[in-house]
Amino acid sequence: MSKPASVERDLLVFSIWAVLGLGGLAFLLEGFARDSYLVSLAGVVTIIAGFVAHIVVNGVFGCSFKPGEAALGIGVFGVLALVFIAGWASGGLSQNDYWSGLTLFAALGFGLPIYLSTRYGLRGAFSRFHLKPADSGKPNA
């Protein structure tokens, strides 16, 4: 991908997450604050819409998630999971909060293999994680 195209793609990605990512987060928090599963669900749907839009942009520009994006996504997922577990352990979650969190993690958790399998096929998706020792470029000991 040429440099200008890469910049344009990044601009679209930033714009998508500025709107759908932050908007989804706001709806999620609103749902937790109002103890409303429906409002939280709107947040989850918005975040999923963000992922879909990101994938569409990737498709248009013929590329995949960048390593930095994947790392950031996994990092944020980890932080959210930690916060959720901490909230659950401290007993600070209501029934609706609990289901809202589970919905988000389920959607993201199932979404990743679905995305990979649609993009690379079932076998190819597995290969994304199953790195053979030779892949590291070092000779086997």
Added chain:
Amino acid sequence: MSSVDVTVWLPLLALFYVAVLLYWARVAVRQSEGADGFFSAGHAIAPWISALVIAGASLSSWFVLGGSRQIAETGFQMPALLVAGIAIALPGVVFFKRLWFVAERLRVSSQADIFRVYYQSPFLVVVSTAVALLFAVGFAGLQMRAVAEAVTLLTDGAVSQLAASVVLGFVLFAGVGIGGIRAIAYFGVIQTVLVFTSIVTLAGFALLWSGGFGALNSGLLALSASPEAASGFLVDGVIHFTAGLGRAGEAEGASTAVANLSLALAFMGFQASPLALKLVLSTRSPNGIAAGQTWVTAGFFGGLVVFAVTLIGVAGLLDKGLTLDALFARLQSQSPWFAAWIFIGIVAGVQLLAGLALFAAGEGLVRHVYKPYFNSRLSKTDAVTLTRIAVAILAVVAMVMQNLTPVTLSALAAVALPAAFQLWTPLLGVTWLGWITRPAAMTGVGFGLAGVVLTEPLGYEILSFFGLELPWGRWPWTIHSAAWGMAANIAAVLIISAITNRKALSAEALEVRKLFAGALSVGKKARGLRATAWSVALAWFFLATGPGLIFGNAAFVTRDGETMTWLLGMPSLWAWSLAAWVSGLGLVWFLAYKMEMASPVHVEIPPYTPPRRLETDRSTVEQERVRTLIITGAAGFVLAVLTAFSFGG
């Protein structure tokens, strides 16, 4: 909700915003190669970026901050506000494509450059720079002040207005000063998307808290039945021959049809300003102009104004607890994450406009005034450095004025749009009306600016300082200063063009005329539609923003004795404005595509090679100019002081 919940989100999102801004400034710097990259992005900005950012700067935060407040105070008296999306998009349709080709042919990148090369007029260059300064210091400064006030409101006074404006000014400089026009364009995309979402979300909250669209309109219907509020749902006649605001012409009686028409003309100043043209002339192709002006500016953002911004204003009209400030305060207490997100979006919109204005003004001062007339040996690198310094100084001046001289700031802001509208005549001379001569364009702009200043508070405050009292106030006969200025402007242009040599064109101007007569000449089909285009455009202006608005007062209302019914379930003027927006969108599309005024063209434009001229050392002349400027300035200052001392109040 804990106090941490309430206070943490705004600074958190603000930090995130600054981090993203700096990231894009860095990207811009890495992409820029030399001074041209800083000033014009190497003419490489993608058309879709340009279209989006122009729309965002043209119609975003200033409409939420100003438009919604006006609707909340005066109701539907000024429907021209509601159809501003169309009025703002029209100049882009008329000018952008042709000016892009002029710039491509002559290898220039700003409005002042075009005036310098085409008219060879230092006066027009200075006026273009002055207009950019008015936008940077006055127009954008006023909005930065409103945003700083909102920060104080949202933080419950923990952050003072001064501190907020200092931080906002610094952030602004960081983006513009580091990255130049490329950073403005790149980050402008994110700012535009953010502000669009903010407006929609804010309108959603306003609607929700008003009880829904039906309840909102029921409330409006009840309000319109009360005698004291009924005037808020009517355009008050065609014209009132008053002496103007502040001279026995009070604001209540100033919402006439011609006030609306002339306000629409003022809106048409924005895209004739050096700000919008800076972006257009930094774009790599003109082929996005038609789509950008039609679908993004007139369609999308025009729709946003007539629906969402109006909704926000109307909610405030009905319930003072839902005015813009009250909405933010309520959001902050109930949903601080939404408050922070929406507010950052509004700030983004204001900063987009302010950044663009500061950049255009800084560039104008250094590249178009200082370098050509006072220091022609200035290197490109030094020009960049000086522009950064100029941007920093202007940001500081704007910040100081926001906090110390809000009345002057407001007076300067008020003349920005009408002054930019006066640039229509020289721009028309370059693009469509080749018979407008150099002296006519200069005199027209001079007369136009005089007309604007003399019908705005800035003019009568200055004259009052020198002991002269004008017999009229602001906007005499309920006509906005933009129209007064343009009347004087057109009169001067017509008379002087008639009596001066219309064939006395510079070599560069001749090249431009050849370009428009050749590769860019209008097609046969479009020429055949000229009469239709004029008729449709005039009819639209008459009905949507002019005297035809009187029909809108009662077009969608039936009366059965004392009972009034709104046929479309909404105020008649709102429905009329919706119809005007839809038909206006058709007008913009027709002019852009069918009349080929902005339609895509695929022709190669080779750069113009000027005849070789002998390079001479101009340093002596430039030093002489500096001396003359200092002496004239000093003499003018002394005269001004003496006059004010002798006659001033």
